[in-house]
Amino acid sequence: MPDPTRMPVVTPDPLATVLDVLELDEVDENTFTGGSLPKPGGRVFGGQVLAQTLLAAARTVDPERLPHSIHGYFLRAGDVTQPITFQVERLRDGRSFSARRTHALQGGVPILSMTTSFQVEQGGVEHADVPPHDVPEPDSVPSAMDLLAAVDHPVAAFWTQASAFDLRHVEGSIYLDPADQVTDRQMVWMRARGPLPQDQVLHRALLAYACDQVMLEPLLRRHGASWATRDLSIASLDHAMWWHRPVSVDEWLLYVQSAPSAQGGRGLGAARVYTRDGSLVATIAQEGMVRLPG
Numbered sequence: 001m002p003d004p005t006r007m008p009v010v011t012p013d014p015l016a017t018v019l020d021v022l023e024l025d026e027v028d029e030n031t032f033t034g035g036s037l038p039k040p041g042g043r044v045f046g047g048q049v050l051a052q053t054l055l056a057a058a059r060t061v062d063p064e065r066l067p068h069s070i071h072g073y074f075l076r077a078g079d080v081t082q083p084i085t086f087q088v089e090r091l092r093d094g095r096s097f098s099a100r101r102t103h104a105l106q107g108g109v110p111i112l113s114m115t116t117s118f119q120v121e122q123g124g125v126e127h128a129d130v131p132p133h134d135v136p137e138p139d140s141v142p143s144a145m146d147l148l149a150a151v152d153h154p155v156a157a158f159w160t161q162a163s164a165f166d167l168r169h170v171e172g173s174i175y176l177d178p179a180d181q182v183t184d185r186q187m188v189w190m191r192a193r194g195p196l197p198q199d200q201v202l203h204r205a206l207l208a209y210a211c212d213q214v215m216l217e218p219l220l221r222r223h224g225a226s227w228a229t230r231d232l233s234i235a236s237l238d239h240a241m242w243w244h245r246p247v248s249v250d251e252w253l254l255y256v257q258s259a260p261s262a263q264g265g266r267g268l269g270a271a272r273v274y275t276r277d278g279s280l281v282a283t284i285a286q287e288g289m290v291r292l293p294g
Helices: 014-021 046-058 144-148 154-158 200-211 217-222
Strands: 025-028 031-034 065-074 084-093 097-106 109-120 165-169 185-192 233-243 253-263 266-275 280-291
Touching: 014 046, 031 046, 046 065, 046 084, 046 097, 046 109, 046 200, 046 233, 065 200, 144 165, 185 200, 185 217, 200 233, 200 266, 200 280, 217 253, 217 266, 217 280
Parallel strands: none
Antiparallel strands: 025 031, 031 084, 065 109, 065 233, 084 097, 097 109, 165 185, 185 253, 233 280, 253 266, 266 280
16 A cells, blocks of 8 residues: 555545545543644644634534634644644633643644633624725636645645645745745635535634645745745744634635744744635734745
């Protein structure tokens, strides 16, 4: 049998494959288990374990309470050949908010530790930043699937045939070559590659899944690098995310990204996520280890 950690994932329905991985088995009321997507290199995709950890926490909360924020630390690289156990600690259930701390474990040690806050739907003051003007429509921007389709490499295959999301970089992708312009900004259109059930917790989990693909790219742009830069070493260290409004990941979303700082072998990526009609649905921040040759 082929080693799944060495092989690209080729499936006629990659979105269904991701949804299957996000289906967790219940061990008891606070413990769940799940598997992983086969991935070149054998490491668990960070966005996958973020989404699974969020879904595990949500299984212990009143369904009327939706997740509004997560704060997590990636502690170790996960192994795609081993199951993941999700242990949920019930920190608080108040009148409006619930809080959970969840450890994603392999071999009895955590690979991710994350706190999630949930809230009942409530009214209150409201305002939001607006997206940039004159952003090209997604249909006019090349898809990563088209750009990488001809690249004979398992990583390229994983992010095309196996990708559950269609990614379209407004300023051009940096998969193979550095950007033409050195900048710490980028915009990306993103949408799931098929319709999804109207489950708001699932949509928020899939937003966490998808964003991990692009969060550190503005750092690479700022320093003239690409994903193909020789001897590049990059890894997510932590992840914070806030959902402001309901989100549908099977409709086009615009990620407006920046890289405010890089220092000490670490860099910070930030993103605001807008619907196609300009509604701000989420804000994200992620720090990563970024080491470039020289």
